[in-house]
Amino acid sequence: MIPAGLSLEQAPPFGVPLRFFLTAPWFLVLAALLILWQGPGIFASRWSPATLALTHLLTLGFMAQVMIGALLQMLPVVVGVVVPRPRLTAALIHIPLTLGTLALSAGLWVGLPPVFRLATWLLGLAFGVALTAIHIALWRAPVASGTVVTLRCALTGLLATVGLGLWLSGFFGWGWRLPVLAVANLHAGWGLLGWTVLLVAGVAYQVVPMFQITPPYPPRFVGAFALLVSGLLVAWSLLLAGGWETAARLAASGLAVATASFAGITLYLLAQRRRKIGDASLNYWRLSLISLLAAAGLWLWAQASPARAQAPQIELALGILMIAGFALGVINGMMYKIVPFLAWFHLQAQLFGRIKVPNMKQLLPDAAIRRQWWAYLAALLLLLAAVLYPSLFSVPAALALGVTGAWLGFNLTQVGLAYRRLSRAAEPAPDPSSAGV
Amino acid sequence: MTAIAEMLAAEHRCCDERFAATEEAAQAGDANRCREGFQQFHAAMELHFSKEEDELFPAFEQRSGITMGPTRVMRLEHQQMRETLAEMQGTLAGGDLEEFLGQAETLLILMQQHNIKEEQMLYPMCDRVLGPAAGAVIDAMQAISTDRPA
Numbered sequence: 156m157i158p159a160g161l162s163l164e165q166a167p168p169f170g171v172p173l174r175f176f177l178t179a180p181w182f183l184v185l186a187a188l189l190i191l192w193q194g195p196g197i198f199a200s201r202w203s204p205a206t207l208a209l210t211h212l213l214t215l216g217f218m219a220q221v222m223i224g225a226l227l228q229m230l231p232v233v234v235g236v237v238v239p240r241p242r243l244t245a246a247l248i249h250i251p252l253t254l255g256t257l258a259l260s261a262g263l264w265v266g267l268p269p270v271f272r273l274a275t276w277l278l279g280l281a282f283g284v285a286l287t288a289i290h291i292a293l294w295r296a297p298v299a300s301g302t303v304v305t306l307r308c309a310l311t312g313l314l315a316t317v318g319l320g321l322w323l324s325g326f327f328g329w330g331w332r333l334p335v336l337a338v339a340n341l342h343a344g345w346g347l348l349g350w351t352v353l354l355v356a357g358v359a360y361q362v363v364p365m366f367q368i369t370p371p372y373p374p375r376f377v378g379a380f381a382l383l384v385s386g387l388l389v390a391w392s393l394l395l396a397g398g399w400e401t402a403a404r405l406a407a408s409g410l411a412v413a414t415a416s417f418a419g420i421t422l423y424l425l426a427q428r429r430r431k432i433g434d435a436s437l438n439y440w441r442l443s444l445i446s447l448l449a450a451a452g453l454w455l456w457a458q459a460s461p462a463r464a465q466a467p468q469i470e471l472a473l474g475i476l477m478i479a480g481f482a483l484g485v486i487n488g489m490m491y492k493i494v495p496f497l498a499w500f501h502l503q504a505q506l507f508g509r510i511k512v513p514n515m516k517q518l519l520p521d522a523a524i525r526r527q528w529w530a531y532l533a534a535l536l537l538l539l540a541a542v543l544y545p546s547l548f549s550v551p552a553a554l555a556l557g558v559t560g561a562w563l564g565f566n567l568t569q570v571g572l573a574y575r576r577l578s579r580a581a582e583p584a585p586d587p588s589s590a591g592v
Numbered sequence: 593m594t595a596i597a598e599m600l601a602a603e604h605r606c607c608d609e610r611f612a613a614t615e616e617a618a619q620a621g622d623a624n625r626c627r628e629g630f631q632q633f634h635a636a637m638e639l640h641f642s643k644e645e646d647e648l649f650p651a652f653e654q655r656s657g658i659t660m661g662p663t664r665v666m667r668l669e670h671q672q673m674r675e676t677l678a679e680m681q682g683t684l685a686g687g688d689l690e691e692f693l694g695q696a697e698t699l700l701i702l703m704q705q706h707n708i709k710e711e712q713m714l715y716p717m718c719d720r721v722l723g724p725a726a727g728a729v730i731d732a733m734q735a736i737s738t739d740r741p742a
Contacts, residue, residue: 232708300716303712362704366701366704430615433619496702507675515694515698516694516698517691
């Protein structure tokens, strides 16, 4: 006899991560619409209002949504600690994060202080709840493995990113006087390296060797990488704040080398994979890591002179490689594993022995993933082309981004609908004769 | 001490290798090689489960006094994997390699998220809790492999 709720003690309800995963893709569509509306001018500089809005649709609307949703799911598996009141916690993060992202992007775009203030409160609430819940779980972890240490560093990176972001909102919403450009650079650095790269690394240490069947990461690398990146970020921040430009560029170069080493090692491990069969998410991993490697190389090259480091095209290309290449790619690829697996996992626990549970590939066929992959690849290449030739490529880039986002949303929604249909179909029919059996 | 963690993590990797070989045969459309590979993989999994369920988990439970904690979840997950393995066996008997590949993908994730829990938490806890008694538990687990033809 199979008890209901088999092995689900540590897993939060499917709705907890799913609400984040099903929301995120539509922010890619919004980002695409913004590019279309704004035209080629959006690729002129990362500092233009529409470009700042676009950046936050991608980083908060897509990246933060999925990363936080996935953490709520993953912590019990990797760390062995359950986030308290999962449904309520998820709602208290998801709703203000979604609304706050819309408000912040609108505020950045049109420059209205009241909208900014609303965004600040909403995002402050969302991240306040997220950081508290996840921090509590991480510091209670029974075993401090390399992944746990890396995740703790990543969470500290998120804390720094949110803190700097809230400080910046003082400028936009309340008219505080602060060195906006320098603080914004720190905000971006902590967000992309201290939070995103470290979170991806902490997850990669587990999922790359396990799911692709590769050799493990070198233990010394795992032990040192997160602490090194965090330490270099602190040094970089202090040096920038103190006005030691040359030394800050040195720290930035160190960050580029460290990041490139993570990308390089992961690509090397993937090349040694024992799992020989094709795997749709492998394409996403590879492209993501190649983008990270390219971004690190470009950043290192730009450190050689201040003129390069501040050239708008280089800054934009860096942003696109890091956000649209590295982060979107790896997140997109991982969602294609997580969502069908969780649907199967929860269905199997509910339905086993009553209805045959469709496997992952039946829930989300490879062909659907592969088609969306081509749209994603086109979007990334067209966005990079648009940095150089905005008038030629901004419309195709926006269209490809919109298509890949909508397609991802459609694919994931199909899994969600299949889950709902099957779990409803299996609800025990009201049959009094079976009572007590 | 990390003796238990090392021994059992190595068994996980060994099962992974067999899984990869089976999956590759299915992808290549070679039903016979796939059946052969699956049989070896299935046997290796069962042997590993019994080492844990018959020796390691009881020792951990007795020593730590925790019976409703991680070992219970691990036993339930073993059960879930056994069910999936049985389904795969049925599919393979019917010769549907396409469906087998979908089930294999599903099993891989189920198996690996289980392995992460064991390697990240349970095994280090076992090494810590059992301390000097770990050697005897390892001997008992190794005896299972020699006693029983896989």
